[in-house]
Structure formats: structure tokens, C-alpha cells
Amino acid sequence: MNKKEIIEASLFVSGEGLDCTSISKKLNISKDEIKELITSLIQEYDRRETGLEIIQINTDRFAMQVKPKYSKIVSKIAPGEIKPPVLRTLSMVAYHQPISQADLVDIRGNSVYDHVNELKNRGFINTNPHGRTKILQTTELFADYFGIESNDMTTIKEKIIELSRNQSGNLGLDRWLGRKVIAVTPMYESLMDMCGISEYRVINAYKPTSDEIDSLSDVYKLLIAEGYSSNVSKYYDGEIIEVKSTTFEDLINNINLLSDVYDSNVAETSIEKIKEKREYYVSKAMVIDKKANPKTDMISRILSDLHIRISSDGVCILPDYKLSIAEKDNSSNIGIVVPTHGLDEDLFEKVCKKYETIIDGLKETKSE
Known part of the structure; x- marks a missing residue:
């Protein structure tokens, strides 16, 4: 591997x-060796009769460019590569088309006006008057330039995603394309399935890393556990949805909170499934005549939903996170422990597990 030639080629294509x-x-070479190789290239280009030169931008950065004395005539013959800010604007036009210039300005800022003029002059987009704004769409030249076989919108969108990923990586893809992003904490991925939402981001918003804080910048809707808003709002200033996952009614409410973004067919199917499962457990609990003594509001809500009588002299029911406290107090009245943590099931299965534990526990107590 010729290191100098690789660096030369990289500078050539970088722009x-x-x-x-x-x-x-990338090359697993020391910075000192790289600087020596680039210095050697600079000297070689100075000796050559060539229209290119390598310049040092700062102590760590170098670029290959057309010599200033040739830049004007060269720009007339070959317009050159599209600069990244303009390419990003073009990507958004292609991905969201047809899109109004006004909407694009809202996403990208006032620099869009100059970008649109450049892209129109280069033949990549068409602009059609629409009231006080313009409607922007890509041209056949755009498809040819980027090697897209068809001018079909689906094909173009797939190509734009590929190009955008090359520019920004998977993490910055949504930001590059100006897409609004929904994010969830790991526990609530299954809620996305219930809603038929396939495009979302998973972020640990409770103790985010610097990269995760950065990835929150283009999130407009964030789903977290109930009671954590004040903590999460230190890092995030968009819409926060606190998710409850105690009862089946909670699951239905969670889905309805996402009605502006869910797939209605998938959501309706999920809601019907949830209602049927709730009715199953309610009917299963009808034969229980044992009273229950809930130790938390969460347990009380499940008991109320199952129409199980509540009394201070009933069977003690507590969630697993209260168990260590009860054991520490040497409580002999530990009846039923409801699992809440460490479950691998999705939200629906977690709720089912809570209901089943309470019903089966009370039935076993009855038979004693």
C-alpha cells in the first residue's frame, strides 16, 4: 500500500x-508521518507544471484545490462538485418533493434562497410559482447526475437516503434529511410496534451520553417513563410524553397519545387486542372472593380494574421494588409480589404478567 498515493487521492476527492x-x-498512521507525506506532496506539486496545488488550511488540515489563477476559467468549463450545504438542501428537496420553498426555509434557514438559485441554475431542480412561494421538484438531470435509473419518487428517495447516510452516518440521517424524529427509551420500543411506527430512535434519555444528547437535537417527540420529565427536560426541550404501563387502559391511552403519527390500522388492531385481553382477565377474576391489601397505588389500580375488593385485612400485595423494604422490616405479611422490573417482555406482556400474578396469587391463597 502506497501511503502517499492514498493520501493524495483522498485530498483529490475530498473537496x-x-x-x-x-x-x-482511518489509515492507522501517526499524525507526524501523515504531515511528512503531505509536506512531500506539497513540494512535488510545487515542482510540477500542474493546475492543482495542496494548501495548508490550519495546523492540522490540508486541501487540494485549483490554483487561483485558473479558478475563474475552470468554473465556467466545469462547475464542480456540489458543496455539502447545497447538497443537503438538494437532498431535502428530493426526499420531501414536492416541497414549497417556504417550508424548506423553515427547515434549513434563509441560506435556502441561495441554494435554490444555484440548484436551479445547474438544472437540478424546477421551481414553479405557488402563491407567494415556489414549489420545488428535482429534474431528470438530477437523476442522471446521481446515477438514478428512474425518476420515480420511491427510487429517488431510496437513493437520497443512501447518499445522505454517506454524508452523515446513520445517527445524523434524520437531521440531514430534515425529518422529524420520534424517540423512545429502550423500555418502550414495543409501543412503537403497537402503533405501527417503524421509524424511531432509541435513546437512554435518563442518563444520556454526549452523543445521545446531540441526537436529541432533532427529536420532536420523546417517550419516557412517568415521573422523569423534570430530569429529562435538563437535556431536551421538545414534547415529552410520559408513558404509563400499569393497566390495559394505560396501554390504550399511550397509543392514543400518538394518534397524529400512528398507523391507524395497526393501532386499531392493537387496541382491540388489548381490550379483549382485559376482558379475559376481568372474567377470570370474577370467581375470586378474597380481599386484597395493596401497598402501592399501582397495585390499587390493577385491583380496581379487576373489581377485586380492597381491605386493610386482605392479602398483602406489593410490587417487587418494595420487597427489600418489607424484608428489611421483617414483615411476615408478604403475600403476593408483583413483578415490575427485569422483565424482557414488551409492554403488553408486562401488563399481562402483573394481572396474572395477582389473579393466580389470590386463587392460591384462597385454596390454602
């Missing part, structure tokens, strides 16, 4: 320059 730190990581 915006490269820093030695980045090259060092």
Missing part, C-alpha cells in the same frame, strides 16, 4: 479538505 487526525485514524 473540502482533510485533517490529519481523521486520516490517522
Whole structure:
């Protein structure tokens, strides 16, 4: 492997320059050796009769460019690569088309006006007047330039996602395309399935890393556990939805909170399934004549939903997170322990497990 030639080729295709730190990581070469190789290239280009030169932008960054004396005439012959900010605007036009210029300005800012003019002049987009704004769409030249076989919207969207991922990686893909992102904490991924939402981001919003905080910047709706809003709002200023997962009614309410983004067919099917399962457990609990003594509001809500009588002299029922406290107090009245933590099932299965534990526990107590 010729290291110098690889660095030369990389500078040639980069367009915006490269820093030695980045090259060092990719090629597993020390920064000092990279700087020596680039210095050697600079000297070689100075000796050659060529229209290109390598310049040092700062202590760590270098770029290959057309020599200033040739730049004007070269720009007339070959317009050159699309600069990243303009390419990002073009990506958004292609992905969201037809899109109004006004909407694009809302997403990208006032620089869009200059970008649109450049893209129109280069033949990549058409602009059609629409009231006080313009409607933007890509042209056949756009498809040809990017090697897209068809001008079909689906094909174009797939290609744009590929190009955008190359520019920004998976994490920044939504931001690059100007897509609104829904994010959930790991516990609530199954809620996305219930709603038929396939595009979302999973983030630990309770103790986020610096990368996760950065990834929250383009999230407009964040789903977290109930009671954590004040903590999460330190890192996130968008819409926070607190998810409850105690009863079947909670699950239905969670789905309805996402009615503006869910797939109605999938959501309706999920709600029907939830209602049927609730009726199953309610009917199963009808034969129980034992009273229960709930130790938390969560347990009280489940008992109320099952129409089980509540009394201070009933069977003690507590969630697992209260068990250590009860054991520490040497309580002999530990009847039924309801699992809440460490369950791998989705939300629906977790709720089912709570109901089953209470019903089966009370039935066993009755037979004693």
C-alpha cells in the first residue's frame, strides 16, 4: 500500500479538505508521518507544471484545490462538485418533493434562497410559482447526475437516503434529511410496534451520553417513563410524553397519545387486542372472593380494574421494588409480589404478567 498515493487521492476527492487526525485514524498512521507525506506532496506539486496545488488550511488540515489563477476559467468549463450545504438542501428537496420553498426555509434557514438559485441554475431542480412561494421538484438531470435509473419518487428517495447516510452516518440521517424524529427509551420500543411506527430512535434519555444528547437535537417527540420529565427536560426541550404501563387502559391511552403519527390500522388492531385481553382477565377474576391489601397505588389500580375488593385485612400485595423494604422490616405479611422490573417482555406482556400474578396469587391463597 502506497501511503502517499492514498493520501493524495483522498485530498483529490475530498473537496473540502482533510485533517490529519481523521486520516490517522482511518489509515492507522501517526499524525507526524501523515504531515511528512503531505509536506512531500506539497513540494512535488510545487515542482510540477500542474493546475492543482495542496494548501495548508490550519495546523492540522490540508486541501487540494485549483490554483487561483485558473479558478475563474475552470468554473465556467466545469462547475464542480456540489458543496455539502447545497447538497443537503438538494437532498431535502428530493426526499420531501414536492416541497414549497417556504417550508424548506423553515427547515434549513434563509441560506435556502441561495441554494435554490444555484440548484436551479445547474438544472437540478424546477421551481414553479405557488402563491407567494415556489414549489420545488428535482429534474431528470438530477437523476442522471446521481446515477438514478428512474425518476420515480420511491427510487429517488431510496437513493437520497443512501447518499445522505454517506454524508452523515446513520445517527445524523434524520437531521440531514430534515425529518422529524420520534424517540423512545429502550423500555418502550414495543409501543412503537403497537402503533405501527417503524421509524424511531432509541435513546437512554435518563442518563444520556454526549452523543445521545446531540441526537436529541432533532427529536420532536420523546417517550419516557412517568415521573422523569423534570430530569429529562435538563437535556431536551421538545414534547415529552410520559408513558404509563400499569393497566390495559394505560396501554390504550399511550397509543392514543400518538394518534397524529400512528398507523391507524395497526393501532386499531392493537387496541382491540388489548381490550379483549382485559376482558379475559376481568372474567377470570370474577370467581375470586378474597380481599386484597395493596401497598402501592399501582397495585390499587390493577385491583380496581379487576373489581377485586380492597381491605386493610386482605392479602398483602406489593410490587417487587418494595420487597427489600418489607424484608428489611421483617414483615411476615408478604403475600403476593408483583413483578415490575427485569422483565424482557414488551409492554403488553408486562401488563399481562402483573394481572396474572395477582389473579393466580389470590386463587392460591384462597385454596390454602
